[in-house]
Amino acid sequence: MAVNLDPDLLSILVCPKCRSEFRVDDEANELICTNGACALAYPVRDDIPVLLIDEARDTKAAPVD
Numbered sequence: 221m222a223v224n225l226d227p228d229l230l231s232i233l234v235c236p237k238c239r240s241e242f243r244v245d246d247e248a249n250e251l252i253c254t255n256g257a258c259a260l261a262y263p264v265r266d267d268i269p270v271l272l273i274d275e276a277r278d279t280k281a282a283p284v285d
């Protein structure tokens with residue numbers, strides 16, 4: 221299911237954690253923070269982005285020691 225967001229809306233949205241812009245992941249139905257050090261993925265539910273850090277998924281790979 222593709223993310224169906226108004227481009228004007230998307231252009232003003234920023235990550236609530238680090239204030240970086242998002243890219244859209246249509247397959248996962250998420251907005252992904254473009255800041256590699258943050259890289260949180262926020263769910264989009266019924267075409268409404270849920271920009272809550274508590275709801276976000278960390279897309280960074282698990283650290284390898």
Ligand SMILES: [Zn+2]
Nearest residue numbers: 235238253258
């Ligand atoms: Zn971020």
